[in-house]
Amino acid sequence: MKADVRGSGDEGRGVREFLLVADEVAAALSDGRPVVALESTLISHGFPYPENLTIAHDSEAAVREQGAVPATIAIRDGRIRVGLSPDELMSLASAHGVAKVARPTLAAALTREGWGATTVSATMIAAHAAGIAVFATGGIGGVHRGALAGGGGAPGTLDISADLDELARTEVIVVCAGPKLILDVPLTVEALETRGVPVLTIGSDDVPGFWARHSGVRSPVVVQSVAEAARVADAHLRLSVGTGMLVCIPVPAPDEVPRERIEAAIERANAEAGAAGVRGADLTPWLLARVAELTEGDSVRANLSLIRNNARTAAGIAVVLAS
Numbered sequence: 001m002k003a004d005v006r007g008s009g010d011e012g013r014g015v016r017e018f019l020l021v022a023d024e025v026a027a028a029l030s031d032g033r034p035v036v037a038l039e040s041t042l043i044s045h046g047f048p049y050p051e052n053l054t055i056a057h058d059s060e061a062a063v064r065e066q067g068a069v070p071a072t073i074a075i076r077d078g079r080i081r082v083g084l085s086p087d088e089l090m091s092l093a094s095a096h097g098v099a100k101v102a103r104p105t106l107a108a109a110l111t112r113e114g115w116g117a118t119t120v121s122a123t124m125i126a127a128h129a130a131g132i133a134v135f136a137t138g139g140i141g142g143v144h145r146g147a148l149a150g151g152g153g154a155p156g157t158l159d160i161s162a163d164l165d166e167l168a169r170t171e172v173i174v175v176c177a178g179p180k181l182i183l184d185v186p187l188t189v190e191a192l193e194t195r196g197v198p199v200l201t202i203g204s205d206d207v208p209g210f211w212a213r214h215s216g217v218r219s220p221v222v223v224q225s226v227a228e229a230a231r232v233a234d235a236h237l238r239l240s241v242g243t244g245m246l247v248c249i250p251v252p253a254p255d256e257v258p259r260e261r262i263e264a265a266i267e268r269a270n271a272e273a274g275a276a277g278v279r280g281a282d283l284t285p286w287l288l289a290r291v292a293e294l295t296e297g298d299s300v301r302a303n304l305s306l307i308r309n310n311a312r313t314a315a316g317i318a319v320v321l322a323s
Contacts, residue, residue, distance in 0.1 A: 015080070015129035018110055022083025025071045029131050034068035034318035037082075037127035037135040037172075042307065043072075043089070044098035044117035045285065046138070047300075053093035055304055059136070059311040066315035068322075073126045075101055075109050075116030082130045092117070102162045121166035124174065124244065133237060133321060134173045136314035138307050139210040140164075140246065142179040142188030144283070145270065159280070164188070167244040168195035173233045173321075175314035177306040178208035178215060178248045181259075182266050182287045185215045192246065193220065198236060201248045202229050202313070211302040212259035213250035226313055230320035237321075249313045255305035257298050265294035 021029075028035050038059055043052045060070035071083040074092055084092065092098065092115050099116040101109040103125060109116035118126060120137055127135050141161025148158075167174065178201075179188045189207055192199050201207055201219035209215035223229050229247050236245045250256070269290040273279075278286045292299050 015125055018078070018080045019126065019130055020079040020081050021130055022071070022081070022085070025069060025083035025130070025132075028069040032322060034315065034322040035071050035132045035134075036063045036068050036311065036314045036318050037123055037130075037132045038063070038070055038072040038311065039120060039123040039135070039137050040072055040074035040084075040092060040117040041100055041119050042138060043074075043093050044095070044115070045100055046303075049094050053090060055307055056089050056093060058304075058308050062308050062311040063136070063315040066312055066319055068315035068318045070311075071127070071130070071132060073118050073123050075099075075118065075122075077113050078110050080110070080118075080126045080129075082126060082132070091115070103166060104162065120161075120163040120174070124166050124170045124172045128170050128172050132172070134175065134233075134314050134318040136175045136311045138303060138310065139176050139178055139180045140167075140174065140188075141284070142183040142185070143191055145182070145184045147184065148187065159283070160191070164191050164195060164197075167192065167197045167246060169242065170244050171237060171240070171242065172244045173237070173247060173314075173317060174244055175247045175249065175310050175317065177210050177251050177310060179210065180284075180288075181209040181212060181215065181262055182270075182284065182291070185209060185217050189217050189220070195243070196241070197243050198232075198245045199248065200229060200232055200245065201250075202226065204248075204250050208248050208250040209259060209262070210306070211251065211257040211262045211299050213253060213256045214259055216259070219248065226316040227320055229313075230317040233317055234321055247313070247317065249310060251302050251306040252309055255302045257295055257302050262291070262295065262299065265291045265299070268294060 063070040144159040206214040
């Protein structure tokens, strides 16, 4: 069953007009119990079937183990569904031609039939509209290498993820394993600072580098526990300054790909992408797939591990916030 929130005064305006909230999620929010939003592009675009369905179930299970309710968010037949049933997860995981939906494409996705998978930006929009304060993802997008300046004085590509502006305008706590190392991590962290987005890392002086526990970029704020991170998140939400907050947690040590090894794979993959003329929206999935090949699948294993760990950490923060 779903709770349809469309058309109830102010609550029915804007994004809320399109929300369809699962009963379990709606009841938890009504009771003030912890809820964690989960994105759906990792299901539709991150992994092949049935591995994508397994990680979707694992993420939800990790949230439940900490005492919170998972709310996987996706679009289907013109509605933003906040919380998917097992049958819906199966349908999304096995579907073909699923649209990848971010803020710029949200309206178009809502006018079509079929599935749309929400990226970081679209998931944040939906979570905030539903009243969910905490969102777990794998890693955020950011400033791509060469975005601001090309080689030999060539102009930059201006390839900068919508995730950064969404964090600057939507009050949601986003838990991740840091920016993907295929990005320009120093510029990504600088861009977040420019936009007034707090960046906090749990248990490491460095901002984590997604597959690697360290990126070489010092974290603006460091705490040593999930409880400490939750206290900072609580203060940030109470300030109501209008921005999200990025909480970074390194990939579990046994599953990381050492930074030197992953950087070598990224450099080679970038060179090959340039030679092949791969750019724009096609670049990130191409690089991720090539890095997986060059690391003999170790980057994929790290990715699966960090997704579960991020969901677990986000649930821990949500539980503290709710209490």
